[in-house]
Amino acid sequence: xxxxxxxxxxxxxxxxxxxxxxxxxxxxxxxxxxxxxxxxxxxxxxxxxxxxxxxxxxxxxxxxxxxxxxxxxxxxxxxxxxxxxxxxxxxxxxxxxxxxxxxxxxxxxxxxxxxxxxxxxxxxxxxxxxxxxxxxxxxxxxxxxxxxxxxxxxxxxxxxxxxxxxxxxxxxxxxxxxxxxxxxxxxxxxxxxxxxxxxxxxxxxxxxxxxxxxxxxxxxxxxxxxxxxxxxxxxxxxxxxxxxxxxx
Amino acid sequence: xxxxxxxxxxxxxxxxxxxxxxxxxxxxxxxxxxxxxxxxxxxxxxxxxxxxxxxxxxxxxxxxxxxxxxxxxxxxxxxxxxxxxxxxxxxxxxxxxxxxxxxxxxxxxxxxxxxxxxxxxxxxxxxxxxxxxxxxxxxxxxxxxxxxxxxxxxxxxxxxxxxxxxxxxxxxxxxxxxxxxxxxxxxxxxxxxxxxxxxxxxxxxxxxxxxxxxxxxxxxxxxxxxxxxxxxxxxxxxxxxxxxxxxxxxxxxxxx
Amino acid sequence: xxxxxxxxxxxxxxxxxxxxxxxxxxxxxxxxxxxxxxxxxxxxxxxxxxxxxxxxxxxxxxxxxxxxxxxxxxxxxxxxxxxxxxxxxxxxxxxxxxxxxxxxxxxxxxxxxxxxxxxxxxxxxxxxxxxxxxxxxxxxxxxxxxxxxxxxxxxxxxxxxxxxxxxxxxxxxxxxxxxxxxxxxxxxxxxxxxxxxxxxxxxxxxxx
Numbered sequence: 001x002x003x004x005x006x007x008x009x010x011x012x013x014x015x016x017x018x019x020x021x022x023x024x025x026x027x028x029x030x031x032x033x034x035x036x037x038x039x040x041x042x043x044x045x046x047x048x049x050x051x052x053x054x055x056x057x058x059x060x061x062x063x064x065x066x067x068x069x070x071x072x073x074x075x076x077x078x079x080x081x082x083x084x085x086x087x088x089x090x091x092x093x094x095x096x097x098x099x100x101x102x103x104x105x106x107x108x109x110x111x112x113x114x115x116x117x118x119x120x121x122x123x124x125x126x127x128x129x130x131x132x133x134x135x136x137x138x139x140x141x142x143x144x145x146x147x148x149x150x151x152x153x154x155x156x157x158x159x160x161x162x163x164x165x166x167x168x169x170x171x172x173x174x175x176x177x178x179x180x181x182x183x184x185x186x187x188x189x190x191x192x193x194x195x196x197x198x199x200x201x202x203x204x205x206x207x208x209x210x211x212x213x214x215x216x217x218x219x220x221x222x223x224x225x226x227x228x229x230x231x232x233x234x235x236x237x238x239x240x241x242x243x244x245x246x247x248x
Numbered sequence: 249x250x251x252x253x254x255x256x257x258x259x260x261x262x263x264x265x266x267x268x269x270x271x272x273x274x275x276x277x278x279x280x281x282x283x284x285x286x287x288x289x290x291x292x293x294x295x296x297x298x299x300x301x302x303x304x305x306x307x308x309x310x311x312x313x314x315x316x317x318x319x320x321x322x323x324x325x326x327x328x329x330x331x332x333x334x335x336x337x338x339x340x341x342x343x344x345x346x347x348x349x350x351x352x353x354x355x356x357x358x359x360x361x362x363x364x365x366x367x368x369x370x371x372x373x374x375x376x377x378x379x380x381x382x383x384x385x386x387x388x389x390x391x392x393x394x395x396x397x398x399x400x401x402x403x404x405x406x407x408x409x410x411x412x413x414x415x416x417x418x419x420x421x422x423x424x425x426x427x428x429x430x431x432x433x434x435x436x437x438x439x440x441x442x443x444x445x446x447x448x449x450x451x452x453x454x455x456x457x458x459x460x461x462x463x464x465x466x467x468x469x470x471x472x473x474x475x476x477x478x479x480x481x482x483x484x485x486x487x488x489x490x491x492x493x494x495x496x497x498x499x500x501x502x503x504x
Numbered sequence: 505x506x507x508x509x510x511x512x513x514x515x516x517x518x519x520x521x522x523x524x525x526x527x528x529x530x531x532x533x534x535x536x537x538x539x540x541x542x543x544x545x546x547x548x549x550x551x552x553x554x555x556x557x558x559x560x561x562x563x564x565x566x567x568x569x570x571x572x573x574x575x576x577x578x579x580x581x582x583x584x585x586x587x588x589x590x591x592x593x594x595x596x597x598x599x600x601x602x603x604x605x606x607x608x609x610x611x612x613x614x615x616x617x618x619x620x621x622x623x624x625x626x627x628x629x630x631x632x633x634x635x636x637x638x639x640x641x642x643x644x645x646x647x648x649x650x651x652x653x654x655x656x657x658x659x660x661x662x663x664x665x666x667x668x669x670x671x672x673x674x675x676x677x678x679x680x681x682x683x684x685x686x687x688x689x690x691x692x693x694x695x696x697x698x699x700x701x702x703x704x705x706x707x708x709x710x711x712x
Binding site: 093094096097099100101104107108182184189192193194195196197198199200201202203204205206209210213217 | 345346348349356361458469474476478480482487490
Binding site for chain 1: 537551
């Protein structure tokens, strides 16, 4: 049984990471055939799949916004995604709230003015969860949107920080999230440094929060690098297939 | 509703000049009034009013099965009902994303600061105390989160723990006030254009492009944070709002 | 030298109207994953949004009293007034048409319809259209030469092929779309067309 005291010993966290270390992160773009855009994020033991459909017509029509596209963000956890027993299918209160705050991220990052009266669906399916699924989901959603060719101001990046005792650490896993003292998931737009998602629980002083911000801004660069790598690899894969396509 | 939509442009113009429709300063709350014990059948209750917004909070105790991994811990559940009486756009039916968000944000503040000490709430073998905090939105003129958080905190202060006999609750009795370890209030900021203001009215919320709700606890701590809406906030704006939230805390505490 | 740019990458220090880019605070940034060479930025993927003056191919999806609604391979549709239509159109007819105007919600007003004969159609990403047409129409000429088909390309990414060796033409167009961002494409397409027609009767010599 993991206990709180195990979380931080001799400068190292339970899985051996230092405070600023991220878990291994792998992002793959264009993993689905039917969706306009898609991405798989494998972050530590998290696996989150994002898929984008649209821009498409809004139904019922009266919900359409004549000035911009509406974002339909959907964050959902598969019943087999957690380590405990089978969860219920379908959205619960937590996933509805996360869908809402995720929607706000994409409402900012997507150039919604370019597609009035349409809807863009961003689905974030958590296939396996181990702490930090909302930031993983939104990070995946960003790549899926770019993969779909939907215009973006920048790729939003998600990352969490948290307090374990007196240590502020980045990228909390499940144990740190559950047993630690505070959890701050954040999503930023790297180009401008704007905070697009910010939630928090626990008790933090202003100094704690300021430090968490700085750490997140620094760590976010590494996440963005992975997003870019995913999109670049997807393009190179396509180009390689094209070159091989001579035989077709 | 239509009226509020039309007003958007006007409100934005005022905001650009640092002004507001009702003449308030950017950091001024509207009149705040709290009435404890408003719904005496509940074990604790309070009606909170900020300007024209009204939220009634009722607290009921019960005996419940605890969570499997925390067998002696009491269970606190916060729910919000956006009653159709409060606004022409509220529909009867299951909670929508805004009402779920409000309930969870108020819950997080109370839980993070451990306002209610839920350790050792065993009532009998396999059963613990359950505390239901129900937020009834009765009138919506903006800033429901702060109003609801105020109602919840005041209701918690008003609450009397009933007696439990042989594993059952005995309604109408009291074994004393609910012990509280901290006091949490919420301050919400709206961003209109580049201007940030506190305690927005419904019309100001419609004109707003982003919101930050901060829960504060004792000792200068922030216990919850929820950013909403599409506008982004810079780190400096965020830290500034933390400072303002602590300032406003004094005014809000005085009302409970 | 072509390089990939990503959403948020700065493309210019002044405001410039470049496809796949947006302007903010007086600077131009990429909005899509695109290939950039000097000043030229081409998004890898895109959505057709109706633009005044474009010639597009639409499919009739609704007949109204006053005219027709056409699907344009876009989140936005177009309308054709009965007044402007010589032939009578039916559901699912393909029409080559010009965009006269686009309203604030990006719906297109269409004129000068030419009903297209039954044939094969494919809807591709509109960013591929320049490749299918080629410099000064050279790719289209090559396709027509080897297949003898009548090929109509709408700016909205709808391609209509009729007559001749339509199957080969479609195959070539699909290949162009798949490999649109690679170099040496023109040679490979020509090679493929030569190969395919060497093994089969030449275009124009098929049954009748």
